[in-house]
Amino acid sequence: MAGWEHNLPPTRAVSTRAVSKEPPLNAAPADQLRLLDLQALDSRIDLLAHKKRTLPENEEIDRLGSQLARLRDLVVAAETEESDAARDQTKAEQDVDQVRKRAERDRQRLDSGHVTSPKDLENLQREVTSLAKRQDDLEEVVLEVMERREEILGRLGRLVGERDEAQTARDAAEARRGAAEAEIDAEADAAGKQRTVVAGAIPADLIKLYERIREQSHGVAVAPLFQRRCEGCRLELGITDLGAIRAAAPDAIVRCENCRRILVRTAESGL
Known part of the structure; x- marks a missing residue:
């Protein structure tokens, strides 16, 4: 028994x-005693099923899954933010380039001596001065955008690292769970075969x-x-x-x- x-x-x-x-x-009393053997096997099978349902890796995988989903969302948001910043930087650099080229053309006109009217010269010099200030302002914008983008890239790098770590941890937990489930299934299968033999004699x-x-x-x-x-x-x-x-x-x-x-x-x- x-x-x-x-x-x-x-x-x-x-x-x-x-x-x-x-x-x-x-x-027969022998058959009644076999019922105890059958019950012991069924209790063992039930216990194994409970053990499989309540493996600690199940909760860990759920926790890591939620963490991974949150990090993936944050990575996507940071990538979008970085893409927007990159576009802003490109636009600001193009604006600087346009102002620089226009100022260069104006300086060339001043230096060429072709502008002889005092009023035209004054207006041209005023425009060169204004363009220089505009260029300075735009270059400040470029620096601000570059700094913002650098901060975003740093944050994105950290988030990607955390996401990859969470993915690695989840993969490891799933591997441990798979090994534990395989061991439980093997034991349950053996108990199930014993049960078939015992039940067949009752x-x-x-x-x-x-x-x-x-x-x-x-x-x-x-x-x-x-x-x-x-x-x-x-x-x-x-x-x-x-x-x-x-x-x-x-x-x-x-x-x-x-x-x-x-x-x-x-x-x-x-x-």
């Missing part, structure tokens, strides 16, 4: 009728009852009667209940009236 596993907390003893009022079902009507009770009792359909206590609900049976069980035939299926699980009698039942 496989070791019994239970997950219900101890409960204070109360009186209970141990023999079910349902139509009696008989099964009468069909007893399996049907077992499966129905499992659905109704949180996955635990059968429990040993240990030291006069149902190990399913952890309640100690009263004198009347124990007497009824002692009087029951060895092949009678005995059920706990409190939790409705099948009780399997063993040498340690205390009868």
Whole structure:
């Protein structure tokens, strides 16, 4: 008989009728003991499924996924901002170039001596002075845009680094989860094969009852009667209940009236 596993907390003893009022079902004591083996395997399979669902990597992957999505959005926003700054820089540099070329043409006209009118000369000199100031102002704009773009590029670089680190961490967590799931699946597959063998040796009507009770009792359909206590609900049976069980035939299926699980009698039942 496989070791019994239970997950219900101890409960204070109360009186209970141990023999079910349902139509009696008989099964050889050996088949009843096999039910305990079957329950141990099913509990193990359920535990493995729970372990797979609650792997710590699941929460880590979800957290990293959210972080990665946020960083990707920030990278896209920074890339857009950098693209806008690059366009602004190009436009400012073009404006400077246009003013510089115009000022150069005006200086060439002044130096050529072709402009002889004092008024025209004055206007031309005034324009050269104005263009020089305009060029200075535009060059300040270029410097401001370049500084802003440099700051954006630095921030973008940091964000890309953080994004790549988050992606690497998530990939590593997914690899760990995959390895853990493969190990769990292998163990569950082995337990499932054992279950097939054990279940195949148990009468069909007893399996049907077992499966129905499992659905109704949180996955635990059968429990040993240990030291006069149902190990399913952890309640100690009263004198009347124990007497009824002692009087029951060895092949009678005995059920706990409190939790409705099948009780399997063993040498340690205390009868």
